Amino acid sequence: FPLPCRGRIPNFLGAEIAAEKLRQLEEWKSARVIFVNPDSPQRKVRENALKDGKILLMASPRLKRGFIMLDPRKVCGREYFASTIKGALELGTAIEVKDLSKPDLIVEGSVAVDVEGHRLGKGGGYGDLEISLIKRFFGDIPVATTVHDIQVVEMVPHEAKDERVSIIVTPTRVIRIDL
Template sequence: MNIKDVKQAIRERVWRLLEEKNAAAFPRPVYGRIPNFIGSERACELAASLLEFQGARVVKVNPDSPQRRCREITLNSGKLLIMPTPRIKEGFLMLDPTKIPRHYYREASTIGGAFKWGKPIKPWDAPKIDLVVVGSVAVNPATGRRLGKSHGYAEVEWGIMSMFGKVNESTPVVTTVHDLQLVNDNIPKEPFDLPVDIVVTASRVIRVSRVDVKPIGIYWEYVTEDMLREIPLLAELYDRSRQ
């Protein structure tokens, strides 16, 4: 099997396991998604106890369902929240808790609420990000290698932000997952893959001995025409890179 097939086989196994063990949460089925899982809120609460979270002023969190509580806690903690729009189609949003009534923080932590209460922000105008929270389909807690749902959105988001110095090798990357999403597989690595530093489940925190460095910038040789068509911000940056 090639690298893509090996990665997909691991994803399929984890999705199936979450469904069979009834550990999956709405929206179901979880196939093809960053899977929501029973205990996702507790995992976010545990992630918020990390010194890295407590010391952060700006936190970037993915827009998927299992990390909704992470976004809410970020606002509750008085931190600036950077949220990519789904599929990065409309770039990034920034949510400032000082400009949102406190009783709307939960609403603001949803995708629809983030569009209502957040404001679009260009990556070059974003503040420096102190902590990144990503969703995963599977993660190897020994190596820090993770798998998303196969579209590479976390990698593109990281690549864009790293282009402008908003994240770098020392920026902590956390993922919140169900224990069933922890795998022992030797997940194959592609140059643009983003490893994680900390894995948090509903029951534990695992600090990873990372085997890979974090990528910097966009690896344009891996960017397809479809990606440029579907992510206007990426197309804009591509045009800039060719001038």
């Protein structure tokens, strides 16, 4: 699911439901380009982006190979495979952040998130780095996270440099944060 859980964004029962709920939001519907983290719980989010004809941007794991761009026209019929890390590396195009198309929406995974939009990642700082790099080049962009309801907590420890999310999507609800 995958195991071990330590050092990962945890997968959860209902991840596909949360992905479908995200798909119903206006931010998703109006987006032409979507950036999604490469973790397991957001695999369905990536597949949906491709099926909906959106350009999918993602970071390679731990940014070792930089960013990857997937054109939905080039992966037609192979969206599931393309939404996996292996598939994205095989079917996508490596691209530098300066050459990315401006994303209309960013989707990041979280270990936990609070109702003020503070998120806890795996601990490596890669999620915050991905968001801050994109915002540095393109300005303010809505940031969503898909998590299980039990991952929404009262308070997440945070620092001023930590990036916040403006939309939390769980299998049962959508929480909007006014940043």
